[in-house]
Amino acid sequence: xxxxxxxxxxxxxxxxxxxxxxxxxxxxxxxxxxxxxxxxxxxxxxxxxxxxxxxxxxxxxxxxxxxxxxxxxxxxxxxxxxxxxxxxxxxxxxxxxxxxxxxxxxxxxxxxxxxxxxxxxxxxxxxxxxxxxxxxxxxxxxxxxxxxxxxxxxxxxxxxxxxxxxxxxxxxxxxxxxxxxxxxxxxxxxxxxxxxxxxxxxxxxxxxxxxxxxxxxxxxxxxxxxxxxxxxxxxxxxxxxxxxxxxxxxxxxxxxxxxxxxxxxxxxxxxxxxxxxxxxxxxxxxxxxxxxxxxxxxxxxxxxxxxxxxxxxxxxxxxxxxxxxxxxxxxxxxxxxxxxxxxxxxxxxxxxxxxxxxxxxxxxxxxxxxxxxxxxxxxxxxxxxxxxxxxxxxxxxxxxxxxxxxxxxxxxxxxxxxxxxxxxxxxxxxxxxxxxxxxxxxxxxxxxxxxxxxxxxxxxxxxxxxxxxxxxxxxxxxxxxxxxxxxxxxxxx
Amino acid sequence: xxxxxxxxxxxxxxxxxxxxxxxxxxxxxxxxxxxxxxxxxxxxxxxxxxxxxxxxxxxxxxxxxxxxxxxxxxxxxxxxxxxxxxxxxxxxxxxxxxxxxxxxxxxxxxxxxxxxxxxxxxxxxxxxxxxxxxxxxxxxxxxxxxxxxxxxxxxxxxxxxxxxxxxxxxxxxxxxxxxxxxxxxxxxxxxxxxxxxxxxxxxxxxxxxxxxxxxxxxxxxxxxxxxxxxxxxxxxxxxxxxxxxxxxxxxxxxxxxxxxxxxxxxxxxxxxxxxxxxxxxxxxxxxxxxxxxxxxxxxxxxxxxxxxxxxxxxxxxxxxxxxxxxxxxxxxxxxxxx
Numbered sequence: 083x084x085x086x087x088x089x090x091x092x093x094x095x096x097x098x099x100x101x102x103x104x105x106x107x108x109x110x111x112x113x114x115x116x117x118x119x120x121x122x123x124x125x126x127x128x129x130x131x132x133x134x135x136x137x138x139x140x141x142x143x144x145x146x147x148x149x150x151x152x153x154x155x156x157x158x159x160x161x162x163x164x165x166x167x168x169x170x171x172x173x174x175x176x177x178x179x180x181x182x183x184x185x186x187x188x189x190x191x192x193x194x195x196x197x198x199x200x201x202x203x204x205x206x207x208x209x210x211x212x213x214x215x216x217x218x219x220x221x222x223x224x225x226x227x228x229x230x231x232x233x234x235x236x237x238x239x240x241x242x243x244x245x246x247x248x249x250x251x252x253x254x255x256x257x258x259x260x261x262x263x264x265x266x267x268x269x270x271x272x273x274x275x276x277x278x279x280x281x282x283x284x285x286x287x288x289x290x291x292x293x294x295x296x297x298x299x300x301x302x303x304x305x306x307x308x309x310x311x312x313x314x315x316x317x318x319x320x321x322x323x324x325x326x327x328x329x330x331x332x333x334x335x336x337x338x339x340x341x342x343x344x345x346x347x348x349x350x351x352x353x354x355x356x357x358x359x360x361x362x363x364x365x366x367x368x369x370x371x372x373x374x375x376x377x378x379x380x381x382x383x384x385x386x387x388x389x390x391x392x393x394x395x396x397x398x399x400x401x402x403x404x405x406x407x408x409x410x411x412x413x414x415x416x417x418x419x420x421x422x423x424x425x426x427x428x429x430x431x432x433x434x435x436x437x438x439x440x441x442x443x444x445x446x447x448x449x450x451x452x453x454x455x456x457x458x459x460x461x462x463x464x465x466x467x468x469x470x471x472x473x474x475x476x477x478x479x480x481x482x483x484x485x486x487x488x489x490x491x492x493x494x495x496x497x498x499x500x501x502x503x504x505x506x507x508x509x510x511x512x513x514x515x516x517x518x519x520x521x522x523x524x525x526x527x528x529x530x531x532x533x534x535x536x537x538x539x540x541x542x543x544x545x546x547x548x549x550x551x552x553x554x555x556x557x558x559x560x561x562x563x564x565x566x567x568x569x570x571x572x573x574x575x
Numbered sequence: 576x577x578x579x580x581x582x583x584x585x586x587x588x589x590x591x592x593x594x595x596x597x598x599x600x601x602x603x604x605x606x607x608x609x610x611x612x613x614x615x616x617x618x619x620x621x622x623x624x625x626x627x628x629x630x631x632x633x634x635x636x637x638x639x640x641x642x643x644x645x646x647x648x649x650x651x652x653x654x655x656x657x658x659x660x661x662x663x664x665x666x667x668x669x670x671x672x673x674x675x676x677x678x679x680x681x682x683x684x685x686x687x688x689x690x691x692x693x694x695x696x697x698x699x700x701x702x703x704x705x706x707x708x709x710x711x712x713x714x715x716x717x718x719x720x721x722x723x724x725x726x727x728x729x730x731x732x733x734x735x736x737x738x739x740x741x742x743x744x745x746x747x748x749x750x751x752x753x754x755x756x757x758x759x760x761x762x763x764x765x766x767x768x769x770x771x772x773x774x775x776x777x778x779x780x781x782x783x784x785x786x787x788x789x790x791x792x793x794x795x796x797x798x799x800x801x802x803x804x805x806x807x808x809x810x811x812x813x814x815x816x817x818x819x820x821x822x823x824x825x826x827x828x829x830x831x832x833x834x835x836x837x838x839x840x841x842x843x844x845x846x847x848x849x850x851x852x853x854x855x856x857x858x859x860x861x862x863x864x865x866x867x868x869x870x871x872x873x874x875x876x877x878x879x880x881x882x883x884x885x886x887x888x889x890x891x892x893x894x895x896x897x898x899x900x901x902x903x904x905x906x907x908x909x910x911x912x913x
Contacts, residue, residue, distance in 0.1 A: 153890075156782060175625050184627040364652060425660055429667035517615075520655045520664075526615055530623055530655070532753060533616030535890040539780030541753060 144168045150175070151536035172537045173547050179531070180524055180547065183367015189295075189359060193370050195228045196292040200377065203285035206278040208562065213261065217278035219252040286381075293366075293374065295358035299350040303343040307335035363441040367522040369551055374441070376510040376555075379448040383509070384502070386449065387456025388495075392486065394461060405457070412454035417512055420447040425519035444516055452509040459505055463498035464490065496570045503563035507556045514552075524548040599671050599803070599810035600861055603644055608652045611637035612670040615655040618776035619885035619893075620676050629653045632884040636674040636695060636801050636818060639870040643817045643862060648873035662687055665804060672814055674801040676770075678728065688805040692815035695800050695877075697897040697906060699793035700732050701771035703778060706786050708765055713792035717742040722755050722764035724748075729769055732795040752777065766790075770797055772885065772893055779890045813860055819909040820867040823849060824876035826900050826909070831875040838868055849912045856912060877907070 102108060115121040144167030149155040155169035173180075182190050202221045226245040229238055259267065268274055287301040315331035322330075351357070366374060393405030412420075424443040432438055467490060475485035495502070517526030528544040531537055603609050613621045613634055621631035629637075629651075638648040654670050665673045666688070676698075677683070679691040702713050702721075710716060713736070723730050725748045737744050747764045749755045756777050759767040767774070771793060778784050801818065803811045824830070827846050829837055838850045847853035851864030860866065874880050881898065885891045899905025 152780060179623070179625065179627065184623070187626070364654070422659075426663040426667075429663055429669055518657060518659070520615055520657045520660050522615065522655055526655070529751075529753070530616035533614070533618050533620075533622035534624065535618055535776075535779075538618045538776060538890075539756065541757060 140164065141166060141168055144170060146170045147174050152539055153536075168543050169537075169540055170543060172531065172540050172543055176527075176531050176537075177547070180368045180527055180551070182370050183522055183527065184365040185361060185367070185370060186359075186365065189361060191228065191231050192292045192295070192358065192361075194231075195224070196289050197373070198224045198228075199285060199292075200289070203282040207282055208566075213264070214275045214278055215252060215256050215264070217281075218275055219249070219256060221278070221281060222249045222252060291358065293361070294363070295360040297347055297351045297355075297357040299347040299354075299357075300343070302350070303346045304339060306346070307338045307343065310338055311335035363439050366441060368524055368527050371441070371516070371521060371523045372510070372513040372552075373555075375445050375448055375513045375516070378445050379452050379509055380506050382449045383452035383456050383505075386453035388460050388491070390453060390457035391460035391464060394457065395464060408450075409454045409457050412450055413458070417448070417451050417515060418518065420451055421515060421519050423447065440521070444519075444521065448509065448513065451512075452505060455505050455508075456502065459498050459501035460494060462501060463494035463496075466497050467493055496567075499563055499567055499570075503559055507559050510555060510559070511552060524551060599807050600644065600813065603671055607645065608650050609637065609641040609645065609672065610652045610654055610670045611641070612654050612656045612661055612664050612673040612675055613637065614675045615657060617676060617773075618779075619772070619889065619891040621674075630884070632696065632880060633674040633676055633801070635874040635880045635884065636821075637672065638873045639821055640672060640814055640817045642873035643820075643866040643870040644813060646869055648869075662689070665689065665802065668804075671810070672801055672803055676799045677802060679798045679800050679802075680728075683802075689802045690805055690811045691800050691802045692811055693800050693818045694798040695818060696772065696798075698770045698772050698797035698799055699897075700729050700768060700795040700797065701774050701793055702790040703759065703767045703774045703787055704765060704790060706788055710766075710790070711788075713790045713794065714740055714742075716744065716766055718744070719765040720745040720747055720763070722747045722749050722758050722767045724752070724755065724769060725750065728795070728797075733768055736794040756780070772891070775893050776885075776891045779892055809861060813862065816860060817867070817870050820849060820870055820912075821877040821880065822900075822907050822909045823912055824867075824871045825878040826902070826907075829871060829876060831872055831879060834868060834871055838865075845912055 098104070099108070102111060114124045144155075144159060144164070145162060146155040146158050146167065147170045149158055149169060149171030151171070152169055155167075155171055159167040178187075178190070182193060185193060199221075202217070202224055205220070206217055222245055226242070226249050229242045229245060232238055284305075287305045291298065291301045311331045311334060314334045315327050318327040318330055321327075390405050390409055393401045394409065396402050396405070421444060424447045425440065428438065428443060471489060471493065472485070475489040478485075480488065514523055514525045516523050517529070520526070522530060525548060528548060531544060532540060611634075613629060613631075616622045617631070617633075619632055621629060621634045623629050634653070637651050637653070641651045642648040654664060656664050656670070656673070656675060661673055661675055661677065662683075664670050673689075674695075676696070677691075678698075679694060683689055684691055702716065704710050704716075716737075721733065721744050723733055723746050730746075733744070733746070747758060749758055752769065752773060755767055755769065758764060759777075760781070767777070769777075771789065774789050778787050778789065781787060801814060803814050823845075824834075827843065827849065829846060829849070834850070837846055838852065840852050841847060844853060848856055850868045851857055851866070855864070857864040857866045875883070878900075881893075881895065882888060885893045887894060895903070895905060897906050899907065901908040
């Protein structure tokens with residue numbers, strides 16, 4: 083008797099999915115033509131896209147790159163037998179101005195270098211996955227590239243050789259040993275390269291020096307102020323208690339910056355004179371101005387906002403009321419008003435002759451404005467944490483700062499990432515408002531450029547270029563925030 | 576108590592302000608640079624070129640004053656100002672001189688405490704219309720839609736003009752000149768109104784300028800000129816007579832081409848006084864004898880500046896009109912250099 087079985091005992095081999103469900107066709111069936119309604123919508127969308135591109139592309143594709151004026155553009159377009167077209171000559175002639183404003187032409191290497199070094203400094207802060215070797219390699223690479231554009235001379239050649247050798251050595255180590263080998267080496271006790279965050283910290287002082295120039299000892303002295311504060315805290319913490327030490331650690335550096343730093347810088351300058359040619363703020367303009375204001379305000383407003391958010395939740399009455407008043411006042415006032423205060427009112431209130439840099443004033447206003455919003459965004463993150471987290475931190479015996487640093491903030495900030503990045507993007511775009519107080523940011527400059535008799539009447543090309551510049555920055559910021567959210571996701575969803 | 580301290584501080588600030596503004600000439604000399612307020616950009620009157628160098632009709636006044644005072648037409652720190660920030664920039668001492676097509680009005684002179692040192696361009700509000708509209712006079716604009724910048728004196732002038740002539744109009748409010756150009760070209764309004772110099776500059780950028788006309792009526796007086804703060808007459812005199820020197824140079828036939836020749840002495844005593852070979856006019860101003868010579872050499876005389884920046888050979892293409900010398904039918908009439 084044969085044993086009958088209706089159960090298949092062996093697995094069937096996998097078969098290819100039907101061609102209608104794979105490849106391009108499958109994807110299209112799935113995503114574009116899924117049902118008659120979707121098919122109809124797809125066709126309509128395609129028609130709209132085609133209509134837009136067909137209208138815009140001939141306008142974009144206009145051989146006017148070398149035109150010297152709007153009139154020449156029109157001649158070229160007429161010769162090409164077209165109805166209308168973009169006049170790209172204005173971008174060709176003015177793009178350096180749109181990027182750097184009135185920054186002296188022979189010194190433009192400095193802001194460019196600062197811009198690229200900004201990324202080198204940001205990478206260890208923003209991305210955890212790049213190794214130390216890669217980071218130092220990047221730094222040396224940027225510096226090495228910069229030497230080729232700098233002024234010549236024996237010193238520069240020596241520098242080039244040194245940097246070139248360093249570059250070669252770093253590149254060789256990166257190529258010769260892969261990550262796993264390197265990890266094994268480190269385990270065996272091979273000395274690691276220094277932490278690249280050292281450069282990030284130094285960059286905070288390096289950037290203003292590169293942009294504004296002047297004696298090298300001024301930023302060195304400012305950095306020294308932080309060292310002094312830290313030393314004061316370390317020495318006095320044991321002697322007079324943490325609160326008094328903290329207060330003194332804040333007061334001492336401020337006194338140093340206000341009264342002694344100038345003396346220190348001029349004394350050191352007399353002994354070891356070294357500096358870059360100073361560039362006054364008046365000459366800043368274009369994208370350089372936007373990025374300077376935006377980056378500085380972004381970098382300062384985040385820690386300031388966190389402190390304000392903590393202050394607002396604090397049990398200390400004075401700290402709490404000050405934070406609340408600050409946040410509510412600043413949030414209750416439009417940024418334009420603050421900018422007018424910076425440019426107009428301060429001018430009248432400060433004694434005449436005080437030379438309080440206009441860009442510094444604007445940066446301060448933009449920073450406190452962003453900080454007030456940031457405080458509320460962070461407070462939202464804090465409020466979203468279950469109370470158990472705070473209690474757990476207390477139960478572990480952590481003090482206030484440790485609890486914040488190890489338990490509360492990592493979670494609260496993670497929740498707030500979209501809000502934080504939105505505030506950053508908003509702040510960066512708000513920098514264009516400075517054109518209203520007569521600073522020539524990209525928008526202000528496009529007005530000036532249109533006032534040139536050669537380019538009067540050009541609108542779309544200039545605004546399009548400005549939009550493109552801003553889009554590059556804001557879009558990368560938003561992409562980064564999405565990356566960060568993915569990286570910090572711990573719910574395994 | 577607190578109030579007293581506050582008032583005291585204000586007084587100190589006010590005294591300090593008085594002291595600082597009393598010697599603008601010394602401040603400028605010590606600084607080695609003239610801080611001059613200019614427009615952020617107005618065709619022909621002031622704009623940076625591709626190398627960041629400021630050029631234009633108003634900018635030339637800054638350069639002439641810098642040349643007279645400091646001996647170098649490039650010793651100027653140009654401070655771009657907007658319509659909103661220009662007066663505070665001047666009042667607060669951020670700039671020494673404002674040369675930014677500003678209309679000389681009673682309230683600006685008296686109430687805002689400024690001193691207009693003269694008029695470098697007599698402007699007036701006009702109308703720009705398409706030729707095919709078939710209008711040859713502003714009086715035929717009854718019922719027209721008009722593009723008009725909000726918040727300006729031109730808006731008020733327009734209302735006055737139409738009311739005085741018992742006509743009606745439909746305003747299309749715009750924010751900036753660029754927007755006005757776009758709206759007008761797109762046909763959103765029949766007529767575009769602003770200062771006649773601005774209309775000419777706007778029309779020059781059109782693809783087919785001949786299809787548009789500027790109507791002959793000028794409905795307002797807009798005397799544009801440089802200004803300084805109240806309270807420092809010496810500095811005001813320097814700015815006033817530098818401007819006058821440029822105008823007088825044209826009247827007397829002194830140009831940048833023949834100035835070196837004339838400066839060695841001529842038969843005409845007024846030219847000699849102007850160029851410092853006779854008399855001591857420069858000394859009276861607190862400057863040296865060759866101040867006017869340097870000011871004229873910086874960009875040429877008034878006529879040369881006009882021709883170079885906004886004259887008929889430039890794309891702006893303005894005729895001299897009112898801004899001709901009094902001998903040529905204009906109203907430029909400077910007091911004698913004596």
